[in-house]
Amino acid sequence: MSSPATRPEDLMGLTKGEYDTILDILGREPNLTELGIFSVMWSEHCSYKSSKLWLKTLPTEGPQVIQGPGENAGVIDIGDGLAAIFKIESHNHPSFIEPYQGAATGVGGILRDVFTMGARPVANMNALRFGSPDHPKTRHLVDGVVAGIGGYGNCIGVPTVGGEVNFDPAYNGNILVNAMTVGIASTDKIFYSAAAGVGLPVVYVGSKTGRDGIHGATMASAEFDDDSDEKRPTVQVGDPFTEKLLLEACLELMATDAIVAIQDMGAAGLTSSSVEMASKGNVGITLSLDDVPQREENMTPYELMLSESQERMLMVLKPGREDEARAIFEKWELDLSVIGETNDSQRLVLMWKGEIDADIPIPPLVEAAPEYDRPWTATPPRAVREPSEVAEPTDISEALLTLIGSSDLCSRRWVWEQYDHMVMGDTVGRPGGDAAMVRVHGTKKALAISTDCTPRYVEGNPVEGGKQAVAEAWRNVPSVGAKPLAVTNNLNFGNPERDEIMAQLVGAVQGMGAACEALDAPVVSGNVSLYNETNGQAILPTPVIGCVGLIDDAASAVGNGFTAEGQTIIIVGQTAGWLGCSIYQRDLAGGSNGAPPPVDLVTERRNGDFVRTAILDGLVSACHDVSDGGLAVALAEMAIAGGIGAEIDATPDIPTHAWAFGEDQARYVVTCSDPDDFLHRAAAAGVPAEATGTTGGPALTLPGAKPISVANLRETHARWFPEYMASR
Amino acid sequence: MKARVHITLKNGVLDPQGKAIHHSLEGLGFDGVDDVRQGKFIEIELSGNDPDAARASVSEMCEKLLANTVIENYAVEIDD
Amino acid sequence: MKARVHITLKNGVLDPQGKAIHHSLEGLGFDGVDDVRQGKFIEIELSGNDPDAARASVSEMCEKLLANTVIENYAVEIDD
């Protein structure tokens, strides 16, 4: 056991203080393998050291919650003995380095998080943020990321049913690739990661281990100075074919009762999977590293423990069930190797060529992981901008065309046509609607799924922006008629060691927490990605929310396209004309952006519940929530989706541009054939609702504006993405 | 003039295709295969007639488009 | 022993990948490219040490699996 020197550059990202804690825990200097293990376990990624304090404040419970944060994915009850299991995860940095493989392995990783718990994945979502369209790398990154997400999901045969794509110069040096998977399991067949019990075999399955993605810190360490190319940490390459086999083999084995615990090997590979299983089960684990299937020659214990090779799982089986498991994995043409055993030592002991290579007590490795209360100072509030302070367009219709033809609001068809969104035969409708809907196989029920975040709001006011991210993701679910049940979240921020970034994180979490509480949508899983900055330029604060809801009969859902002529168009919710921080203000008016729209959570809940009930009662023929771009954009999207125009006869008592493009929250546009009943019930429920026009004709006519043909709207909406991607 | 370009995965980079082909060859009963790696072979017809210029230009094509230099190596030959 | 296999599309067979690469190269401003064809390059590590046997075996692999001889040609080299 040679000891590395303790120069700061040799600490693999640990601070001197953290290193001293390790000395206390071990009572000696760690060797290279041990230091590597501490370094990854105590990395921001695995230990959540900057965010943990705040994550604890999020509401995570409710009668619908079977498993909140802390396992591979969150689990909620969807009735009839079934559970939905879901989580979102980032693969930001790898996707910037190698967009195709980075995005692909991001999808692979989140799929494993879900099926490791016993669920068959039924839907993928993705939330993407790229730099300015004008930035020289953007097109290449979009192309690679979209192809990578499709490449993995299409091959494994899980439909990619929705997501979001945005562009902003703040992501020029740090794109965001957040992938979400939703799966379905029986409530009595959910698998956890606690390896309770001693003398149990620890079993490795899946692909062999190579030097993929080993901590870059390796490079700085003295022992590897004379390295050639061979030991360079390499980019992880995804193998969706192997993952498909792993998925089927795991589900087949899970149908037996041979498994005690199972955990995928994700970040920090064998290290975090073995430590977490042992720690949760209060046991020790001895691993024989010689038995780990290896893809490359001369791998060291350090490399084996830190490799992030994909498509691997670690399981603890009941004793004597190894052969049964092996038969299943062999049928699926996969490796299975018994690499260790649990014991009562509460230590992680690694054997290598007949000797002990590492020996670490597990409780302090897990519990002494640092947790920081990083300083922050609240983000200064921005001035509220009155509609009159935001320049009016010369022509409302032209402004609308500019907006729906812009990079952030145009059709995402170019993206989702590269994803198989129908495989598994349960995708209700096509992408492009509000929440995506996936039927629960063999039943009438469907899950409704959406992802959302409006980073410019979070930047303007982290607390309101955090609330808004939850509110918007949530709002998409009642828009189709489903009841939101729970959320997952991906907190993407810059460097938390800077006060103003930490303030964004704290504020966003506070806002999210309040919203989840008020909307009865507890957080059941999530992921944190910090240090998204380049040369001191941080990304916009981007807490992405994924919301999952349920509808009892998918046939009672509605879409967001106008369905017939002569329907009454009703706006649900209050339109005050909030233009501060709006897309209109940003793209067409300029000037300082002002405060983002406030979120009234009580109103949000009341309006959403009302709309959902009205849909289920059959009063609504189409529904669309109002978000970026305001009412005008929402109406245009409904016209495009339905291929039917509309005459809007509202007489707003606010400036027309504020009425058309203001981004007030908690609003929906619905169409009804019997408006009186709807309006009557709305009044009774105290929900603001106003008939504002009628569907029909070949054009959309906004108040005081010239008609725009639906054909023109559709053309303009469709054009930007394919043209941008085809140009260079 | 013709350029022949070989694009291969760097050492240590996982090659799922090679792995699957290897497996399939075994299934077909071919013994004695230790490893399979799959790369690309690109032939480019060029209209110029200066081999050095051609080599320089094709190398630039590799850097810019043909190879993903994060995970792939390339080799250019000019047949003149 | 190592076998190097080149798999190329037969003359007259459409090559969507080659065509797309050609187009992109032009878009990137590379002049003087007359044609681009994309093929495969497969390297096989073999444990035997008889080059003739290896050549025969790899040719059979090509016939059975590696090439679709309706549209592709293959060429086998053995590095010994």
Place this chain on the structure above:
Amino acid sequence: MSAAVIVFPGSNCDRDIAVALEAALGTAPLMVWHGDSALPGVDLIAVPGGFSYGDYLRSGAMAANSPIMREVVSHAGRGVPVLGICNGFQVLTECGLLPGVLMRNASLKFVCRDVDLRVERGNTAFTGGYKVGDVIRIPVAHHDGNYFTDPDTLKSIEDNDQVAFRYCEPDGTVSDAANPNGSLANIAGVLNGNGNVLGMMPHPERLIDPLLGGTGGTPMFTALAEAVAA
């Protein structure tokens, strides 16, 4: 009467086709693992979509060499209807049951969307529920659907009336704009000489439920059920 669905490592539309067959036949098809070597008493075989062997090397190539495919070929020779959808079509061309090959889409991108198909041949076990000239709307989802053959083969399949479907405009016009992948002569589906083997890139099994977007695929399964019951 029984149907079989062949399952390869990496197949992923096997359940979808099984659902469609069960709805039409009233009984669940037999799911047959690629490593099996027998197809006892089967009178309809489906080779499903997906990414057998990851689509590595060439789509369908490794699956075409699976043990079960010898049985499929021999059943096809005896006149048993064999339907290959998407990856199944690729497998059937790779194992020589159908002419031509499926190359990378001309766009080089995976494409998943609804397309219109013109029915070119009506009197087969697969297409008996349609009339020649009918236009059906049906989804495609593939990366390698660009149908290609040499000119002689093309002439012979056209002369023998082996084209089952072509990509077309909603009004039935066959145009480049309606071609999602660059296929020769807009060919979306091809029959063998005897008309008992059909390969097609579009997915009829995805369109058997109005909730999922339509029922344009249902007549194919109904026709198959009638054909095998007869």
